[in-house]
Each structure stands twice: as structure tokens, then as C-alpha cells.
Amino acid sequence: MKDFVNTSQKMRTYKISKQGTIRCKHNQMRAITPQYIVYNRTFLHNEQRRSIILQGEFHVRHRNLMDVYAIDLGSRLLCTETLLYMAKDASCGVVMIHPAGNGVTYYELRVRNAYIATVPDRHCGSHFCRVAGSGVFTYRPDCKNMTMPR
Numbered sequence: 001m002k003d004f005v006n007t008s009q010k011m012r013t014y015k016i017s018k019q020g021t022i023r024c025k026h027n028q029m030r031a032i033t034p035q036y037i038v039y040n041r042t043f044l045h046n047e048q049r050r051s052i053i054l055q056g057e058f059h060v061r062h063r064n065l066m067d068v069y070a071i072d073l074g075s076r077l078l079c080t081e082t083l084l085y086m087a088k089d090a091s092c093g094v095v096m097i098h099p100a101g102n103g104v105t106y107y108e109l110r111v112r113n114a115y116i117a118t119v120p121d122r123h124c125g126s127h128f129c130r131v132a133g134s135g136v137f138t139y140r141p142d143c144k145n146m147t148m149p150r
Contacts, residue, residue: 001066001083002058004093005029005037012116014092014139015109017132021046024143026113027054034058038071044146056081079103085127091115092124094131107132111139 005011006029013025025043032038035058042051052072059065064083069075077100084107086093092111099105109128111120116139128135 001056001064001081002032002034002037004083004086004090005039005056005066006032007090007112010113011110012113012139012143013108014111014116014120014137015128015135016138017107017128017135018104019136023138024140024146025138026143027110037066044143049146054078076100084131085124087121087124089121092120094124094127096131107135109135117141 005027008029010026010028022043022045025041028040028042030038030040030053037056037058039054039056040051041054042049044050052070055069055071055075056066057069059067066081068078068081070078079097079099082096082098084094084096090112092109092115095108095110097106097108107128109120109124111124
């Protein structure tokens with residue numbers, strides 16, 4: 001997981017396995033250590049730009065797991081993310097998100113910003129389809145402008 005999220009590029013959610021009103025979601029790393037990452041998550045919710053600060057704590061034993069906390073909400077545990085697949089060049093990956101509490105597990109296909117203009121690695125896409133079935137595209141080219149700070 002650490003190798004996948006350790007990038008100065010925006011990590012964009014390209015496709016998601018659940019319906020919702022969030023689109024144009026991306027993560028932007030602020031700082032990283034061997035134990036954790038701090039990053040901004042920016043997205044459109046009902047066409048309104050939102051941004052929250054998150055901290056992901058890497059598991060020592062299970063290197064593909066990360067617990068995600070909302071720093072803005074008093075360091076409340078939001079979910080556990082599991083990296084199920086990563087392209088060899090780390091251009092994209094499939095992440096399983098298990099929300100804290102009784103939330104329903106869902107999947108995201110995430111793509112590094114440098115690769116978003118092209119179709120993601122075919123293995124990422126096929127792995128997403130295998131675990132998630134179908135999905136909803138959350139990224140469109142206009143997302144780059146719509147999530148910029150005003």
C-alpha cells in the first residue's frame with residue numbers, strides 16, 4: 001500500500017463500485033513516513049467542492065492494508081483500505097474499502113494523475129471488474145478544473 005500511495009501526483013478515483021453523489025475524487029499526499037501518510041481528499045459532493053485531511057496508518061504485518069482516519073473529525077476511524085492489485089508501474093490500482101462500523105464494503109479503481117488521460121492499465125480494469133462486477137465512472141476530464149481551490 002505504501003508504494004502505491006507514495007507519490008506527489010494526485011491519485012484519482014477513476015471508477016467506484018457503489019452509487020453515490022460524489023465524483024471527481026482525488027487524494028493529494030502532504031507527508032509520508034514509514035508508519036503513516038497524511039493527505040488531502042478532495043471531491044465534489046452534489047457539485048460542491050469539499051476537501052478533508054486524512055491520515056492513513058500502514059499495517060506492519062499486512063503491508064497491503066491501511067487504516068484511514070479523518071484528522072478534521074478528531075482522528076475518527078473512517079475505514080480500512082486494502083490494495084488488491086497494483087500495476088507494475090504503480091500507474092493504477094484496485095482498492096477495497098471497508099467502512100468502520102456497519103458500512104458496506106466497496107471497491108475503487110484509482111489512477112495516478114499522469115496516467116488519467118489514457119485508459120488505465122488493462123489489468124487494473126479487469127481486476128476491478130472481477131472483484132466489483134460493474135462500477136460507476138467518477139472521473140471525467142472536467143474534474144481537473146472543478147476540484148481546483150477557488
